[in-house]
Amino acid sequence: MPRIAYVNGRYVPHAAAVVHIEDRGLQFADSAYEVIAVMNGHFADEAGHLDRLERSLGELKIALPMPRRALRLVMREFVQRNRLKNASLYMQVTRGAAPRDFKFPANVKPALVMTIRPASFGKLVARKAVTVPDIRWKRRDIKTTALVAQVLAKQAAIEKGAYEALMVDDGGFITEGSSTNAWIVDKSNNLVTRPTQNNMILKGVTRNAMQALCKKEKIKIVERPFTVQEAYQAAEVFTTAAVSLVTPIVEIDGRKIGDGKVGAVTSKILSSYLAYAADPEQKQENWSAR
Numbered sequence: 001m002p003r004i005a006y007v008n009g010r011y012v013p014h015a016a017a018v019v020h021i022e023d024r025g026l027q028f029a030d031s032a033y034e035v036i037a038v039m040n041g042h043f044a045d046e047a048g049h050l051d052r053l054e055r056s057l058g059e060l061k062i063a064l065p066m067p068r069r070a071l072r073l074v075m076r077e078f079v080q081r082n083r084l085k086n087a088s089l090y091m092q093v094t095r096g097a098a099p100r101d102f103k104f105p106a107n108v109k110p111a112l113v114m115t116i117r118p119a120s121f122g123k124l125v126a127r128k129a130v131t132v133p134d135i136r137w138k139r140r141d142i143k144t145t146a147l148v149a150q151v152l153a154k155q156a157a158i159e160k161g162a163y164e165a166l167m168v169d170d171g172g173f174i175t176e177g178s179s180t181n182a183w184i185v186d187k188s189n190n191l192v193t194r195p196t197q198n199n200m201i202l203k204g205v206t207r208n209a210m211q212a213l214c215k216k217e218k219i220k221i222v223e224r225p226f227t228v229q230e231a232y233q234a235a236e237v238f239t240t241a242a243v244s245l246v247t248p249i250v251e252i253d254g255r256k257i258g259d260g261k262v263g264a265v266t267s268k269i270l271s272s273y274l275a276y277a278a279d280p281e282q283k284q285e286n287w288s289a290r
């Protein structure tokens, strides 16, 4: 089946989809993005992702390329044209194309592109991780395409036979994964995850959904920074993100986590999220992109 991409108002064959050579996304990473799971024909956490896109663009002072209602229609048309029920949708908005100059260009329209690929959900695949220094800028709350630090982190993981890189701040605390939020289950069976204050990590939409679900499941969440040592000694470690959903981390830096198998809390969290995502209503409590 031919893959279709969306480029500034046009649906084009994926292989023929191109952007301008002076697109500011290309030259400055002057752009924001979202990855959204399409699960059984429904967008998982759509409101959360669109709220965050609007917020990222607001922080970058880039205008939304079209009103949200129109964007939602385009997303639906796009999925339909690709005839996919389970997929990963990538959406990117850049400040637009203009001769290279750092200052904002005048009278330039933001550029919107979307790509999509098939995905499957619901399997817990045990993974290894390594820790790497977090070398990113200080506005990690904005989902910009300036991801080269994460590219290097992920590659370092791959080269050590691992799947994810857990990034570590100067104090020895894990900030987040290269493209995921990080969680540990402590000795008292509480879930621990880093707070999103001070813009030092991305406020994950999946992370947020998990928080609401844990409340329902009566799993206690403690929001506090945790160290690499704590992660080594945790009962369970997992990461969350759109599409990959919940990923059990059973080894970090060559050290086995817990008994080295997928843990009970991790399994419960994934089941709970799958049930939630299967409900097209997806009522989230207290969601805020801030």
Ligand code: PDD
Pocket: 035, 176, 177, 178, 179, 180, 181, 202, 203, 204, 205, 206, 207, 240, 241, 242, 243
């Ligand atoms: N990454 N932290 C970082 C640094 C991320 O890049 C992501 C998502 C997350 C999880 O956020 P969410 O639950 O909203 O997907 C946390 C996406 C999936 C990516 O870049 O492919």
